[in-house]
Amino acid sequence: MNRHPWLGYIAAIVITSIAAGLSYLLDHWLLPTSGTVLILQLAVLLIAFLTNFRAALLAAVSAVLLFNFLFTEPRYSLHMTDVDEIVTTIVFIAVAVITSHLATSFRHQKESLRQAQLRSNILLSVSHDLRTPLASVIGNLSTLQAYQERLPEHERAELLQGALDESDRLHRYIENLLQATRLQHGEIRLTHAVQDIRPVISKTIARFPAQSRLLVHDSLQYAMVEVQSSLLEQALFNVIDNALRFSGDTAPVSINLYETDNAIIIDIKDEGPGIDSNKRALVFNVFYSSREKDSGTGGTGLGLSVAKGIIDTHNGRISIEDSNKGCLIRISLPRASMTEEVK
């Protein structure tokens, strides 16, 4: 409700009216004036906890006016003569303001606690994802250094290759981390160029050691898009990397290229376990991961969110589509017009 302050005001009016209506009904059954005051006070408290400070003040003012109009002598007028009722009204306003204030600071504290927890979770996740590949690099290299002459040749080669692979993994992770930060701060300035998307895709595919598992089906007639190729490459890499990760060691990942009237579409489909429909909205969130705790399975929670950030800055769309098996991620990029191509 914080995003729409007017929702708070509406809630304030509605809840106060209900409270006043209820009191009015009970009034016929000889509810004392103090009972009415308590019911109205409860309404203000409720609004203070549910919405915001201003809405609670509005509720307090309307509650006082309604109290004055409906329940104090002379009834059905805003005049007040009885000293008791004047004192009640003043105390009512004071209590309402104080409770609203308390409720507001309670909500602020709850929110900052949530933010702090989120930050600390992110920090834990980042430090885990930096440490894991580093542990392999340092472990492999220090093993080589300490036991060089005692290790058979093929083990030495394996350790070196492992250190290199893990350095690559670390490099990609850091790139994604930096990109995510830039995207969040809106610091990406695109230097677009109208170009054919096919070389961007083949360059991305060439980065995977498991190229034979990537099946490309290209039915594009017109393939021009306006993109920054290094960024788009990173987005595609993240999506394909994710698809490969979730389809086991051998299952293929298909990449289909086709076009609609105004867009170029890239469908990336794996044969993994797929994504539950209720989690589809989450997978593009930064630091969302299927990983549980510190286990090495599952991703870092950066890849798809960075991909979405990049596709968004290209005015494209990335979504998870229904698929009978596995997961289908669809990237659509606006077609570049011919006139721009000439420019």
Add this chain to the structure above:
Amino acid sequence: MNAQSSTVGTRILVIDDEPQIRRFMRASLTAEGYIYLEAATAEQGIKQITSQNPHLVILDLGLPDADGYEVMQKLREWSQVPVLVLTARDDELQKVKLLEGGANDYLTKPFGIRELMARIHVLLRDLSDQQQPSAETQFHFGELLIDREQHKVFLQNEVINLSRKEYALLDFLASHPQKLVTQQQLLEKIWGHTHHEDTHYLRIFVSQIRKKLKDDPAHPQYIETEPGVGYRFIAQKS
């Protein structure tokens, strides 16, 4: 590194789901002469422990199928095998919880292989120490001498005046060289069961001992602090 003869026939089980970590562990442990066993999940690990009866277990906390703490608890119900825990988190509370749950030591990733080997040697040495208790009454650590018969401590041949508790603390730490001793173990040993929470006693006593031994806490020669967890006596016996 240490003589290989002592490692012959010693079985070490590594439970870690990262194949890269297992690879360098296999290479180094095999090169040290240990018999290397491995498991990628908690379930496989428990199975291996029952069937292979390893002398030492290296357990990664982030396993896909179980929480490291639960594995530790389950294991301690029936096995006293020394466990060295690997964690990718630098989280004091988690470490304390694990050590209380029965882990013998921990290493935070990333770590160098020499550090790992040093920890393994200490844990395995503990094991053989338990079998044959030492009859020594004097311990030399460079310029430091602890005489257990006289209950006296000498630094560069001069007597250091330690209170009874200070002596007990230093003696307990020094009788477990290189080994992590938790705050709880120390409090229980020296102050008794009722003082589990009184970690400030330790800070005060350790700082007094350090002063008397002229040990710089930033670059300790004798007592190293594992923040929030415990202490380690780091001097080598001479």
